[in-house]
Amino acid sequence: AQTVTQSQPEMSVQEAETVTLSCTYDTSESNYYLFWYKQPPSRQMILVIRQEAYKQQNATENRFSVNFQKAAKSFSLKISDSQLGDTAMYFCAFMKRLGADKLIFGTGTRLQVFP
Amino acid sequence: DSGVTQTPKHLITATGQRVTLRCSPRSGDLSVYWYQQSLDQGLQFLIHYYNGEERAKGNILERFSAQQFPDLHSELNLSSLELGDSALYFCASSPGQGQGANTEAFFGQGTRLTVV
Numbered sequence: 001a002q003t004v005t006q007s008q009p010e011m012s013v014q015e016a017e018t019v020t021l022s023c024t025y026d027t028s029e030s031n032y033y034l035f036w037y038k039q040p041p042s043r044q045m046i047l048v049i050r051q052e053a054y055k056q057q058n059a060t061e062n063r064f065s066v067n068f069q070k071a072a073k074s075f076s077l078k079i080s081d082s083q084l085g086d087t088a089m090y091f092c093a094f095m096k097r098l099g100a101d102k103l104i105f106g107t108g109t110r111l112q113v114f115p
Numbered sequence: 116d117s118g119v120t121q122t123p124k125h126l127i128t129a130t131g132q133r134v135t136l137r138c139s140p141r142s143g144d145l146s147v148y149w150y151q152q153s154l155d156q157g158l159q160f161l162i163h164y165y166n167g168e169e170r171a172k173g174n175i176l177e178r179f180s181a182q183q184f185p186d187l188h189s190e191l192n193l194s195s196l197e198l199g200d201s202a203l204y205f206c207a208s209s210p211g212q213g214q215g216a217n218t219e220a221f222f223g224q225g226t227r228l229t230v231v
Binding site for chain 1: 117148150157158160163170171173203205207219220221222224225227
């Protein structure tokens with residue numbers, strides 16, 4: 001069975017600064033996907049970034065980038081130039097490549113961006 | 116707007132009752148997933164349908180059932196409701212199942228169920 005662990009329940013950062021959210025996972029699968037989802041107060045789940053495990057290059061989407069360490073089973077999210085609108089819950093999630101039948105989520109990290 | 120529509124947005128009902136939550140996937144998406152988000156259990160996968168067929172089950176109670184109709188919309192039925200069933204229920208859709216771009220799941224805004 002796969003598990004996803006987010007060890008930081010809450011984090012805060014000042015506007016324009018950089019913050020890193022941690023995520024570790026456990027799996028015996030060799031091919032899989034990892035995701036970061038954002039859930040703002042509106043409660044909508046929004047995909048922030050996706051990483052394919054067979055790709056060594058770290059994914060980047062504008063101010064969001066990941067540090068994917070496959071051997072260490074670590075998948076952290078870096079938010080650069082933080083904005084007030086980044087305030088939200090962030091969930092790390094895992095999906096196996098074969099079958100792709102479900103997302104397994106971590107418990108989330110609540111990020112507060114303050115002025 | 117993700118293109119996934121869930122109704123109703125809010126639902127308040129009494130213990131022992133039965134409710135139906137509805138999900139319309141994005142146009143062209145064949146897969147529908149249901150998730151439950153509660154304070155104590157976090158985000159839990161319930162069930163996955165692909166083109167009308169059940170493909171995977173997660174931690175779904177026997178009191179809960181789902182189906183996907185020929186027009187691809189899906190319904191989640193919750194019966195004999197208990198206080199602990201109070202949660203946010205999400206539907207997500209994706210183009211298919213398998214590899215590549217089909218893995219991106221688009222979420223609806225959820226249905227907030229409160230059992231009193």
